[in-house]
Amino acid sequence: MPLRTVTLLGATGSVGRSVRDIVSENPERLAIRTVVGGQDAAALAQVAIETGASFAALADEAGGPALREALTGTGIASGAGRTAVLEAVARPADIVVSAISGAAGLEATFAALLPGRTIALANKESLVCAGEAVMIRAAQVAARLLPLDSEHNALFQVLGAEPLSAVHSMTLTASGGPFRTWSAERIAAAGPEQALKHPNYTMGAKITVDSASMMNKGLELIEARFLFGLEADQLDVLVHPQQIVHGLVTFRDGSVSAGMALPDMRVAAAHCLGIDGRLDAPPARFLDLATSAPLSFERPDLDRFPALGLAIAALREGGAMPAVLNAANEVAVAAFLTGRLRFTGIPALVEAVCAAMPVTREAPRDIAAALAVDQDSRRRAASLLSQAPFTAT
Numbered sequence: 232m233p234l235r236t237v238t239l240l241g242a243t244g245s246v247g248r249s250v251r252d253i254v255s256e257n258p259e260r261l262a263i264r265t266v267v268g269g270q271d272a273a274a275l276a277q278v279a280i281e282t283g284a285s286f287a288a289l290a291d292e293a294g295g296p297a298l299r300e301a302l303t304g305t306g307i308a309s310g311a312g313r314t315a316v317l318e319a320v321a322r323p324a325d326i327v328v329s330a331i332s333g334a335a336g337l338e339a340t341f342a343a344l345l346p347g348r349t350i351a352l353a354n355k356e357s358l359v360c361a362g363e364a365v366m367i368r369a370a371q372v373a374a375r376l377l378p379l380d381s382e383h384n385a386l387f388q389v390l391g392a393e394p395l396s397a398v399h400s401m402t403l404t405a406s407g408g409p410f411r412t413w414s415a416e417r418i419a420a421a422g423p424e425q426a427l428k429h430p431n432y433t434m435g436a437k438i439t440v441d442s443a444s445m446m447n448k449g450l451e452l453i454e455a456r457f458l459f460g461l462e463a464d465q466l467d468v469l470v471h472p473q474q475i476v477h478g479l480v481t482f483r484d485g486s487v488s489a490g491m492a493l494p495d496m497r498v499a500a501a502h503c504l505g506i507d508g509r510l511d512a513p514p515a516r517f518l519d520l521a522t523s524a525p526l527s528f529e530r531p532d533l534d535r536f537p538a539l540g541l542a543i544a545a546l547r548e549g550g551a552m553p554a555v556l557n558a559a560n561e562v563a564v565a566a567f568l569t570g571r572l573r574f575t576g577i578p579a580l581v582e583a584v585c586a587a588m589p590v591t592r593e594a595p596r597d598i599a600a601a602l603a604v605d606q607d608s609r610r611r612a613a614s615l616l617s618q619a620p621f622t623a624t
Contacts (some may be wrong), residue, residue, distance in 0.1 A: 232508050235261055238322060239282075240339055241330030242266035243274040246379065247433045248354045249496040250328050250504070251282060265319045267331070269337070270294055276301030278449035279309075286310075288319040290335065316344055316347060326504060328379065329354045329370050332435055333561055334605050341365060341598045343376045351503035353379040360554040361601035362457030363594050377503045378458055382451055384499035385477035385490025386459065393482070395460055402479040403451055405531065406431050406494075408443040415535050419575045423568050431474045431494040438562040440564045444577055445531060449542020450560075453553045456546060463547045468539065470529045475518065493518050538578040541585065551592040551604045552585060558608035559584035566616055576621050583621075584612045 237254060237354045242263075243245050263282040268275035272294040279287040279302065287309045289298050292332060295311030302309050320327065321343045327335055327343040336354035343350055345363070352358075357365055367378045378384045381402040390398070409428045410418050417572045426443040427436060434442070441447035452466050469479075474494035481487045492498040493516060501510045534538040538560070545556040563580040566572035572580065588608070595601035615621060 232260060233323040234259070235504075236323065237261055237263045237504070238265040238267075238319065238324040238327045238332070238343070239263050240267045240316075240320070240328060240336065240343070241269075241332065241353070242278045242282075243271055244330055244332060245276070245432075246328070246435055246496055246500070247538055249500045250330070250351075251278070252497055253500045253504050253510065254282070256513070257504075260508075260510065265322050267316055267319050269331070269335070272297035273301055276307075276309075279307050280305055286319055286322060288315040294554055302476060313338075321345075322420045325349060326351060328500075328503075329357065330379070332437055333599055334557060334602075337361060337601060337605075338598055341368060344368045344372055344562045346372045346374065348372075349359070349377060349415055349503075349506065351377050351379045351500070355380060355450050356557055358454045358457045359450050359557045359597060360597045360605060362453070362553070364597050364601065366457050370550055375506075376458070377506060378454075379496075379499050379503050380451060380454070381477045381492070381494070381496060381499045382477070383388070383455055384502055385492070386455065386480060388502065389478060389480045389488045389490045389503045390459070393480075396535075397482050398459075398465070399481045399483050399485075400465045400467060401459065401461060402421075402453060402467045402469055402481070403448060403455060404469050404474065404475050404476055404478065404528075405445060405448040406442065407470040407472055407531075408445060409530075410443055410535075411470065413535075418535060419573065421511060421574045423570075426567070426574060430472070432496070436568055437564050440567060440577075441560070444538040445536040445575070446560055446577070446581075447540035447567060448531070449539045449546070450557065452542060453486035463543075463549075466546070468531055470531050471526065473524050473526050475520075475523055475526055491518060491520075492587050538581065540577055540583055545585065550594050552588065554601055554604040555585055555588045555592075555608045556581060558605045561614035562616065566621075569617075571616065572621060580612060580615060580621055583615050584608055 280489040292312030295540040329340040330353040340357040478490045545552040559581040563577040
């Protein structure tokens with residue numbers, strides 16, 4: 232099988248590390264040629280050197296000099312800022328891994344949709360903010376869009392060649408996060424240290440807080456709606472603390488198929504990178520159900536985790552509401568992590584921003600429109616954040 236080249240967007244993050252592990256295990260099949268990072272020039276330079284990339288781009292333009300200095304003598308070209316990121320995306324590649332966190336990855340993901348490309352999508356915000364535009368563009372250029380989130384990847388594999396008409400519903404599982412068994416009072420008093428202790432995964436701060444609030448699962452429901460072309464009432468969530476079952480597909484005839492694996496992002500990464508011929512995993516990555524803890528499932532508690540309820544409401548309303556929800560949540564989580572907002576203030580701020588949005592606002596038809604909704608919602612969230620009752624005391 233010929234060598235497949237990879238562009239890695241979000242190279243220094245947790246998904247980026249998983250992808251790098253898979254590539255390093257399969258040097259005869261895969262090679263990373265281009266890497267993109269956010270603000271950490273030193274970390275990106277190290278990744279570029281370790282992977283043998285030929286080009287490295289940093290989203291933060293101010294970090295350009297530090298990146299160039301760190302790569303001096305390596306022969307690796309570099310750039311910084313929006314233009315450099317888009318240059319990185321335009322470089323030849325068989326697979327583009329989109330793992331930039333948040334709405335910041337939207338423009339790069341859309342630009343990566345070129346004829347013949349395979350996009351391994353871990354940036355759920357691309358579909359949350361502009362799902363219709365992204366899916367239309369992918370179809371127009373015949374780009375292949377593969378879900379790299381473990382839940383969506385499991386659903387994708389379970390669905391296989393079955394037509395969507397055969398599907399009754401899909402269920403995404405959630406770990407429940409660090410606060411699954413906590414009372415509402417304990418959750419209200421939680422700070423960043425507690426929220427960042429995910430029981431199963433090591434991830435970036437923002438997505439870990441989203442897991443604690445269960446907003447992450449709500450965003451994944453919206454993502455699934457566009458990935459699989461289902462209606463809102465065909466999507467569901469179950470809390471599954473062991474995170475062995477990642478997704479369930481219920482078919483029209485009543486049968487249910489489950490996508491199962493260890494809670495390890497490298498499993499989904501290996502599937503996406505080996506889509507034209509499965510890759511071999513080391514023994515430690517295989518699931519042994521005989522030694523696993525008993526598997527349990529429960530309904531999410533929307534009273535203790537109102538963020539999930541807000542996301543479900545945005546999914547049902549459609550239009551621009553998912554983009555508004557996402558922008559408000561990003562502002563709220565950043566405020567929580569810096570001590571400006573209580574944990575319970577996250578869904579409260581999101582709800583207030585969503586309530587202030589004009590009900591007639593249509594779904595963004597292109598990336599410019601999606602970014603406009605995003606920026607408008609961020610401004611509204613920032614304004615509300617400075618007012619009672621959102622100020623932390």
